[in-house]
Amino acid sequence: MKIKTLILASVAAAAFAAPAMARDEIRIVGSSTVYPFSTKVAQEFEAKTGIKVVVESTGSGGGHKLFCAGVGTAHPDITNSSRRQKKSELETCAKNGVTDVVEVKVGFDGIVIANARSAPDLELSLEEVYRAFAQDIPAGDGSGDKCQFVPNPNTKWTDIRADLPDVKIEAYGPPPTSGTRDAFVEIAMEGGAEKVPCMKALKSADSKAFEAAARTLREDGAWIDAGENDSAIVQTLVRTPSAVGVFGFSFLDQNADKIKGATIDGVDPEFESIASGDYPVSRSLYFYIKKQHVGVVPGIQEYAVEFMSDGAAGPDGYLPPIGLIPLPPAELEQYQDVVKNMTTYSQ
Amino acid sequence: MASTEVKTGIHTSPEAARRLARRYRQEAFFQFMGLIAIVLALSALAWLMASIFGTGLSAFRQHEVQITASLDPELIDPERTGDPEVMRRGDYRTILQRAIYDRFPEAADDRKLRLQLMEVYSVAGGTGFLRDFVLDNPGRVGDTVTLWIPASDDVDQMLKGKFDLDVPQELRKVTDVQIAWVRELQASGELRASFNKILFLNTDSRDPELAGVAAAVVGSFYALLVTFVLSFPMGVAAAIYLEEFAPKNRFTDFIEVNINNLAAVPSIVFGLLGLAVFLNFFGLPRSAPLVGGMVLALMTLPTIIIATRASLKAVPPSIREGALGVGASKLQSIYHHVLPLAMPGILTGTIIGMAQALGETAPLLMIGMVAFVTQIPESITTPASALPVQVFLWSDSPERAWEERTSAAIIILLGFLTLMNLVAVLLRSRFERRW
Numbered sequence: 001m002k003i004k005t006l007i008l009a010s011v012a013a014a015a016f017a018a019p020a021m022a023r024d025e026i027r028i029v030g031s032s033t034v035y036p037f038s039t040k041v042a043q044e045f046e047a048k049t050g051i052k053v054v055v056e057s058t059g060s061g062g063g064h065k066l067f068c069a070g071v072g073t074a075h076p077d078i079t080n081s082s083r084r085q086k087k088s089e090l091e092t093c094a095k096n097g098v099t100d101v102v103e104v105k106v107g108f109d110g111i112v113i114a115n116a117r118s119a120p121d122l123e124l125s126l127e128e129v130y131r132a133f134a135q136d137i138p139a140g141d142g143s144g145d146k147c148q149f150v151p152n153p154n155t156k157w158t159d160i161r162a163d164l165p166d167v168k169i170e171a172y173g174p175p176p177t178s179g180t181r182d183a184f185v186e187i188a189m190e191g192g193a194e195k196v197p198c199m200k201a202l203k204s205a206d207s208k209a210f211e212a213a214a215r216t217l218r219e220d221g222a223w224i225d226a227g228e229n230d231s232a233i234v235q236t237l238v239r240t241p242s243a244v245g246v247f248g249f250s251f252l253d254q255n256a257d258k259i260k261g262a263t264i265d266g267v268d269p270e271f272e273s274i275a276s277g278d279y280p281v282s283r284s285l286y287f288y289i290k291k292q293h294v295g296v297v298p299g300i301q302e303y304a305v306e307f308m309s310d311g312a313a314g315p316d317g318y319l320p321p322i323g324l325i326p327l328p329p330a331e332l333e334q335y336q337d338v339v340k341n342m343t344t345y346s347q
Numbered sequence: 348m349a350s351t352e353v354k355t356g357i358h359t360s361p362e363a364a365r366r367l368a369r370r371y372r373q374e375a376f377f378q379f380m381g382l383i384a385i386v387l388a389l390s391a392l393a394w395l396m397a398s399i400f401g402t403g404l405s406a407f408r409q410h411e412v413q414i415t416a417s418l419d420p421e422l423i424d425p426e427r428t429g430d431p432e433v434m435r436r437g438d439y440r441t442i443l444q445r446a447i448y449d450r451f452p453e454a455a456d457d458r459k460l461r462l463q464l465m466e467v468y469s470v471a472g473g474t475g476f477l478r479d480f481v482l483d484n485p486g487r488v489g490d491t492v493t494l495w496i497p498a499s500d501d502v503d504q505m506l507k508g509k510f511d512l513d514v515p516q517e518l519r520k521v522t523d524v525q526i527a528w529v530r531e532l533q534a535s536g537e538l539r540a541s542f543n544k545i546l547f548l549n550t551d552s553r554d555p556e557l558a559g560v561a562a563a564v565v566g567s568f569y570a571l572l573v574t575f576v577l578s579f580p581m582g583v584a585a586a587i588y589l590e591e592f593a594p595k596n597r598f599t600d601f602i603e604v605n606i607n608n609l610a611a612v613p614s615i616v617f618g619l620l621g622l623a624v625f626l627n628f629f630g631l632p633r634s635a636p637l638v639g640g641m642v643l644a645l646m647t648l649p650t651i652i653i654a655t656r657a658s659l660k661a662v663p664p665s666i667r668e669g670a671l672g673v674g675a676s677k678l679q680s681i682y683h684h685v686l687p688l689a690m691p692g693i694l695t696g697t698i699i700g701m702a703q704a705l706g707e708t709a710p711l712l713m714i715g716m717v718a719f720v721t722q723i724p725e726s727i728t729t730p731a732s733a734l735p736v737q738v739f740l741w742s743d744s745p746e747r748a749w750e751e752r753t754s755a756a757i758i759i760l761l762g763f764l765t766l767m768n769l770v771a772v773l774l775r776s777r778f779e780r781r782w
Contacts, residue, residue: 055719
């Protein structure tokens with residue numbers, strides 16, 4: 001008897017799973033770096049309006065893929081991104097009918113190279129970062145127009161510059177699937193490579209080859225992919241004072257009693273220096289709105305307005321204390337207008 | 348004569364004594380190695396438990412601060428409408444700020460001090476508690492009320508000794524003046540530690556002091572319900588057919604091998620299958636416990652089939668023959684006699700399969716159950732999270748307070764797993780028949 005009821009119940013469960021129904025909650029996907037800010041806004045927004053917001057942490061690339069898959073309530077309304085949407089992604093969007101996309105820049109995030117408080121201070125230049133972590137580097141000082149690549153010979157920091165600490169180069173950083181890694185290789189590694197004369201020549205001659213050479217991190221054990229979990233990297237640094245870690249600024253900010261950030265080109269990784277753009281390894285954070293959903297799913301525009309309000313993303317709002325580095329006033333105002341008017345963008 | 352000497356010599360010669368001693372040595376060595384293996388396994392388990400409980404237990408207590416707030420009607424409901432929707436949008440942040448500045452008037456004039464003072468209290472918690480209080484007691488608007496609100500996560504962590512206070516104050520999350528305020532509040536009895544109800548009753552939150560597992564527990568429950576409803580009847584029916592009715596031939600052998608292989612397939616594969624089939628092809632909602640349960644059901648199905656077949660096999664043939672002998676049909680003999688006797692074994696296998704499903708994260712990530720949800724899901728189609736996913740999400744958050752909460756969530760998950768396994772053990776010892 002019981003078994004018969006169970007079978008009936010299972011058939012019923014399978015039957016009422018009707019496809020794509022109307023929904024009354026806002027669906028957000030995307031970057032795990034923007035996730036903490038997005039969830040904070042969602043929470044405040046829900047408390048004020050009672051409109052439900054569901055935020056999913058899929059990574060920037062996964063977010064754009066879901067976002068651009070189509071229009072309709074089965075697809076998300078907003079995607080968070082720790083980098084700008086790629087041209088190819090916007091084209092996929094257009095191909096699938098997502099023609100009206102609003103781009104909103106919310107603030108900045110710094111990427112830091114940090115080590116334990118007990119370890120010696122690191123003062124690096126971008127070029128030294130490149131020379132420490134690239135798989136193959138130009139031989140000698142890389143002068144001239146043609147690079148002679150050799151497998152990275154630097155095993156200790158002192159091999160790069162004599163007054164750096166006399167310890168082995170050992171870095172724990174994000175894996176290739178991470179947006180933080182994308183930003184690190186693009187800003188720090190490419191930026192450092194450009195400082196080498198022959199790499200600069202290579203960039204103007206063959207930008208693809210330059211990218212491949214600059215972006216490939218060491219595979220000889222000096223760079224260790226430590227997984228997506230930045231808290232784990234922090235704990236590793238405390239246990240291994242000789243190692244350095246690469247991660248987002250908010251983890252340095254929260255753990256400043258245990259770890260410290262290396263200066264890059266003489267600038268400390270600090271809230272003010274990242275906000276002003278003096279710290280070289282920083283990136284912009286975005287979210288993208290599917291304008292065609294505004295008015296269909298209630299609350300999308302109001303959520304965006306809440307996110308960009310002075311009380312949230314503004315310098316005195318509730319997002320900076322949890323690690324968002326705010327936009328300069330003029331740019332903040334510009335994007336407040338964008339969400340007010342739902343201005344679409346193109347690349 | 349010579350031949351008898353040889354025969355006794357086999358067991359008494361010095362050589363034989365050596366052989367015997369060697370055999371004893373081998374046995375002692377084997378036992379010793381077995382013991383070492385057990386000790387190693389147990390100490391690994393003990394280490395894991397000690398580290399989880401060591402970091403997690405402190406999360407079950409939380410520090411609270413008392414505030415005395417004046418519920419100014421101008422800020423809550425200036426038109427005196429009494430409408431809950433108006434009251435919901437009241438300016439509780441200002442009410443909280445006034446209450447806190449009144450408590451420490453010396454900080455109220457200096458902007459830097461004011462900001463630091465607000466960081467002692469949970470601002471999101473304070474505004475939320477005030478809002479809930481007003482919505483529950485609309486008649487109290489205009490009164491001055493005393494409430495306990497959570498202390499900020501940094502103060503809570505500091506009082507639990509999780510910060511190194513010896514470093515210069517600009518490197519820590521709590522400054523010297525904040526510590527002084529906290530000590531003053533403690534001395535006057537306005538700051539206390541109490542049992543952390545929030546951890547059990549609240550849903551996920553961006554603020555560690557307000558985060559709880561309630562939505563994740565309910566999400567896991569719905570997913571497991573779907574898993575059970577789908578996999579139990581199907582698994583048992585498949586096992587009965589294979590064991591009692593199916594002819595023994597190459598084809599059924601092939602099916603059997605495949606079921607055993609299916610039990611060993613990594614769970615992420617089922618997640619990808621769920622993404623491709625349930626979400627993309629059938630268009631079922633993302634992040635829903637329904638889809639999570641369906642994916643977990645695929646994973647649990649082979650476990651249930653294997654356990655059920657083993658239990659059916661253990662029922663002696665005489666029971667079947669007896670039933671057939673008094674004129675029962677094959678189906679009657681199974682439903683009236685064999686299945687009830689096999690039930691304890693079947694249920695044990697099912698519960699263990701379900702416990703496995705409860706701890707599974709990877710397939711849920713693929714179908715979007717890794718979501719920030721602030722409301723307890725109402726049905727199996729509303730977006731939800733699950734307990735192990737909650738652990739995963741919390742472990743990757745920057746604030747220090749998440750560390751202990753992650754471990755606490757693991758303890759809660761382990762609690763449910765232990766409970767389920769206990770039920771399985773009880774069922775087996777209570778109802779199992781031996782022949």
